[in-house]
Amino acid sequence: MQINLVNKVNNAVPHRLRRRGSLWPVLLSVFLALLAWDMTSRLTNLPAFILPSPLQVGERFLRALSDGSLLRHTWVTFQEVVLGLIFGVTFAVFLGYLLAKSPWFERLVSPYLVASQAVPIVAIAPLLVIWFGPGMLSKVLICALIVFFPVLVNTVVGLRAVPASLRDLMRSLRASHWQVLRYLEIPATLPIFLGGLRIGATLSVIGAVVGEFVGADRGLGFLINVGRGQYDTALVFVAVFTLVALALSLYGGVALLESVLLSWQEWRRE
Amino acid sequence: MTSSLERSPSLISEATIGKQKPHEPILTVRDLSVVFPDGNGGLEALRGVTFSVWPREFVCVLGPSGSGKSTLLRVLAGLLPPTRGEVRFRCADAKGGNGLPRIGFVFQQANLMPWRTVLENITLPLELAGVNNGAARARARKLIDLVGLQGFEENWPRDLSGGMAQRVAIARALIHDPDILLLDEPFGSLDALTRERMGAELLRIWQAHQKTVIMVTHSISEALFLADRVLLLSARPGRIKLDMAVDLPRPRREEMRYTAKFGKLARRLKEAIE
Numbered sequence: 296m297q298i299n300l301v302n303k304v305n306n307a308v309p310h311r312l313r314r315r316g317s318l319w320p321v322l323l324s325v326f327l328a329l330l331a332w333d334m335t336s337r338l339t340n341l342p343a344f345i346l347p348s349p350l351q352v353g354e355r356f357l358r359a360l361s362d363g364s365l366l367r368h369t370w371v372t373f374q375e376v377v378l379g380l381i382f383g384v385t386f387a388v389f390l391g392y393l394l395a396k397s398p399w400f401e402r403l404v405s406p407y408l409v410a411s412q413a414v415p416i417v418a419i420a421p422l423l424v425i426w427f428g429p430g431m432l433s434k435v436l437i438c439a440l441i442v443f444f445p446v447l448v449n450t451v452v453g454l455r456a457v458p459a460s461l462r463d464l465m466r467s468l469r470a471s472h473w474q475v476l477r478y479l480e481i482p483a484t485l486p487i488f489l490g491g492l493r494i495g496a497t498l499s500v501i502g503a504v505v506g507e508f509v510g511a512d513r514g515l516g517f518l519i520n521v522g523r524g525q526y527d528t529a530l531v532f533v534a535v536f537t538l539v540a541l542a543l544s545l546y547g548g549v550a551l552l553e554s555v556l557l558s559w560q561e562w563r564r565e
Numbered sequence: 566m567t568s569s570l571e572r573s574p575s576l577i578s579e580a581t582i583g584k585q586k587p588h589e590p591i592l593t594v595r596d597l598s599v600v601f602p603d604g605n606g607g608l609e610a611l612r613g614v615t616f617s618v619w620p621r622e623f624v625c626v627l628g629p630s631g632s633g634k635s636t637l638l639r640v641l642a643g644l645l646p647p648t649r650g651e652v653r654f655r656c657a658d659a660k661g662g663n664g665l666p667r668i669g670f671v672f673q674q675a676n677l678m679p680w681r682t683v684l685e686n687i688t689l690p691l692e693l694a695g696v697n698n699g700a701a702r703a704r705a706r707k708l709i710d711l712v713g714l715q716g717f718e719e720n721w722p723r724d725l726s727g728g729m730a731q732r733v734a735i736a737r738a739l740i741h742d743p744d745i746l747l748l749d750e751p752f753g754s755l756d757a758l759t760r761e762r763m764g765a766e767l768l769r770i771w772q773a774h775q776k777t778v779i780m781v782t783h784s785i786s787e788a789l790f791l792a793d794r795v796l797l798l799s800a801r802p803g804r805i806k807l808d809m810a811v812d813l814p815r816p817r818r819e820e821m822r823y824t825a826k827f828g829k830l831a832r833r834l835k836e837a838i839e
């Protein structure tokens with residue numbers, strides 16, 4: 296098992312290196328976008344509270360960084376996002392397993408699940424803030440709710456897609472339910488599940504910001520509100536870029552997890 | 566199986582001529598019927614199937630498509646409950662716990678787990694049985710030698726050819742030392758040449774391990790080349806149409822396929838099928 300884990304990690308490395316090789320076009324396009332932005336702000340001569348220049352945003356970024364406010368707010372949002380992700384995913388996987396195993400249970404629950412998806416998260420966020428207060432709990436719940444559905448769907452789809460022939464194999468070996476779960480269902484479902492997790496990770500960031508917009512005194516969403524109120528548009532930009540970075544690093548984290556756990560199917564992604 | 570080793574001449578049937586066997590069958594199937602529910606009365610796949618298999622016997626099951634061969638194997642493996650009749654295993658030293666036999670099943674497709682390496686696929690049955698990892702890997706390496714896959718231990722199944730994957734499946738079916746080996750057209754997806762080679766290899770493995778084998782095949786000559794006995798199923802619903810002993814000497818050689826005896830047995834099977 297140990298030897299093999301090493302093997303899997305080794306297999307994953309060249310893949311990531313190959314990706315890093317294609318980083319230059321990305322840097323180039325970021326540079327070009329900054330250039331276009333800078334040109335626009337120079338040529339149109341708009342006031343900074345409408346369109347700050349890249350330099351002004353950079354300055355504001357350094358100020359927010361040095362007085363510690365940016366890190367403080369980012370840390371709050373990060374916690375909300377990750378906790379929401381953990382709760383949402385845990386509940387989705389648990390319920391997804393029950394749904395996939397019992398058609399009866401699925402018929403019982405699925406009307407509510409479908410109906411719940413028809414309600415936009417923005418519409419129930421105020422309710423959650425009223426019920427659970429303006430603190431972190433309401434944001435974690437909003438994140439969990441928004442993460443829940445895609446992960447649930449992918450878990451059910453993944454479990455349903457476990458090949459019947461491999462189930463037969465496990466039964467012919469008289470595997471227990473627990474062994475079927477551990478040796479067959481979890482590894483077979485993992486690729487589809489991780490796809491759901493990838494979507495969930497970015498959605499969770501959206502959930503946190505929505506919650507913070509509705510009512511909060513901390514977090515990057517709150518920071519955006521503050522910037523808007525004070526016509527400190529550069530601060531809004533700083534907060535938005537930080538959110539993008541947060542979402543991207545979560546997404547990257549899941550992608551990294553995939554490349555390590557799913558090295559056996561690397562060919563699929565080429 | 567100690568007491569069953571004494572032989573009773575009165576029990577030697579047509580099936581055991583030329584070969585002395587323990588007098589107690591390892592498997593007894595009596596009046597087995599399987600009906601699949603299909604809305605209007607049910608689809609009868611097997612009807613009144615009765616036969617016995619003796620320890621270390623190599624039995625091939627022949628029959629037209631849809632005659633219930635796979636269904637029969639699935640019932641024997643405990644994957645499908647029979648509608649009527651009974652399946653009894655009688656092995657004094659049954660290893661599967663509560664009187665059940667330990668089963669090695671080789672499916673038509675290799676049916677490997679794509680997220681496990683070749684070695685990990687082969688050790689699966691031992692892992693499920695709680696054997697410690699070192700012992701399991703050591704045993705798997707021996708089987709890898711037996712099926713000729715040295716050097717492929719750490720490969721993923723996707724790197725293997727069809728024949729290699731099927732050999733992994735055979736090694737996996739042997740590793741937990743099963744009481745009985747069930748093979749459902751294991752070489753069905755292979756080309757004719759590989760198929761013959763794999764057949765010869767299977768014979769070698771069977772001789773080395775002295776297993777009881779029940780194998781489904783479509784090929785008359787494959788059945789005659791491998792088996793001690795051929796069971797022929799009729800078209801649906803499947804019934805035993807013929808239970809024929811193959812009294813060709815062992816070890817079997819390629820040249821035997823062209824002998825008069827082989828031809829006679831083949832003709833008898835062919836006539837029964839038509």
Ligand SMILES: Nc1ncnc2c1ncn2[C@@H]1O[C@H](COP(=O)(O)OP(=O)(O)OP(=O)(O)O)[C@@H](O)[C@H]1O
Pocket residue numbers: 601602608609610628629630631632633634635636637801
């Ligand atoms: N799970 C099932 N539900 C309903 N009908 C089934 C099921 N499995 C098999 N059958 C039917 O039972 C009959 C026998 O099927 P089986 O797969 O055992 O045939 P077979 O002899 O293995 O055929 P082949 O040589 O093509 O593999 C077929 O008519 C098939 O349609």
Ligand SMILES: [Mg+2]
Pocket residue numbers: 634635636
């Ligand atoms: Mg079949």
